[in-house]
Amino acid sequence: MTSEHTLDVAQRATAIYEEKLRHKLEKRHLNQFVAVEPDSGDYFVRETLSSAIQAARKVYPDRISFTLRVGHPAAVNLGVMST
């Protein structure tokens, strides 16, 4: 279960990505990861999920980001659920 705060961050960051970032990032950063911090609107593009998140956390240590993969419907694919 995710928290209400996480859901709020995800929704606002997704709106920023769709409205302002998707078009330009898909031109030059396809397959890379982007962590979006919705309070500031800042975003951090890196090669890996971890490095994008860490870049956002370094600038905003007291905030969580929402991280997407450029050109993909989701950041990760979980082929099977662990049991």
Next chain:
Amino acid sequence: MKGTVDDAGRALLTLAIRPTVWPEIRGQDVWATGTEVCELTVWVDTAFDGELVIPRATIHELSLPQSSAVKAILADGSDVLLETFGCQVEWFGIYREVEVIANEGHLPLLGVGMLRDRKLTVNYPTCELFLE
């Protein structure tokens, strides 16, 4: 690194992980780390394209700090919002910062995001796994 294959055919590795504690000072380069190291048995899952999934209960026990959230696509094609947490994983002798994804499962997963520069060999008759 060496691991095993269990009776269910799952390729397993044991990793040492420890919490990351981020300093509340913007821009600081050095991450303070929790000193407590935990050994975790992970299932090598090549259907998972991320790095690490850890059950939420284990994340809570380790007091890992939340860092982000991601959308994940599951095996049935549905998508789900999952939270990520910061930790350090001992990987070939060096502690590496990894953002782990929390889920409601019981077994941690190691995905291809950790394996891209490595050679994985699984010997099912001898129940051995080698990662180099």
